[in-house]
Amino acid sequence: MPTKKIQPIDEIIGSPRASGDARHSEAGSPEAVVEPQVFQAPLVPTALSAVPASNAVPTEEVAGILDIQPEGHGFLRPKFLPSSRDIYIS
16 A cells, blocks of 8 residues: 655745745746736727618517527527517527
8 A cells, every 4th residue: 555755845835935036937037027907998988879780681679588598599589488579599
């Protein structure tokens, strides 16, 4: 039966560095410090009317109950029951 060898944590992960120490990669060169980028939302508000409508496909605004199936697709239904006016959503 194999036996477990007890090792101190410092041997496994190394000793902690002071916060002022420069970090070096395994090759010996200093690692680059990467600053996180902060996303700033556009300052200009957008409205639905600002999006140009495509005249190639006629559209109609619809409302109803969204019935999502376990497979991931769904149906937009005018009422709770299935009907011929259901809209398939993938």
